[in-house]
Amino acid sequence: MTIPFESLRQALEEERSRLREELARLDARAPEGIGYHDHMADDATDVMDQATRVTLRRHLEARLREVEAALRRMEEGTYGICQDCGRPIEVARLKALPFAAFCLECQARRER
Numbered sequence: 001m002t003i004p005f006e007s008l009r010q011a012l013e014e015e016r017s018r019l020r021e022e023l024a025r026l027d028a029r030a031p032e033g034i035g036y037h038d039h040m041a042d043d044a045t046d047v048m049d050q051a052t053r054v055t056l057r058r059h060l061e062a063r064l065r066e067v068e069a070a071l072r073r074m075e076e077g078t079y080g081i082c083q084d085c086g087r088p089i090e091v092a093r094l095k096a097l098p099f100a101a102f103c104l105e106c107q108a109r110r111e112r
């Protein structure tokens with residue numbers, strides 16, 4: 001099965017802009033639309049403490065790095081190859097997680 005590079009690249013680029021927007025919004029004085037109900041937005045901004053912001057920011061930055069690394073691998077021609085064992089990553093896995101850097105087996109091993 002061949003890798004649908006174009007659609008995956010598009011998905012990665014969209015994810016990258018989305019993450020950058022979220023990070024910018026996190027830095028803004030009044031972050032909006034992070035999943036809170038409209039009329040709760042003001043309260044949510046106030047109760048969203050520093051620790052929550054730091055955790056969220058760390059999560060977004062980590063994901064952004066994964067997405068950027070995947071785009072770089074596309075440029076280099078190593079996209080879709082497991083960064084650990086060097087075997088091709090399952091196409092179904094790439095479609096579900098376009099930034100996946102490891103095959104299922106290696107990912108499972110790393111999480112153990």
Ligand SMILES: [Zn+2]
Nearest residue numbers: 082085103106
């Ligand atoms: Zn592997």
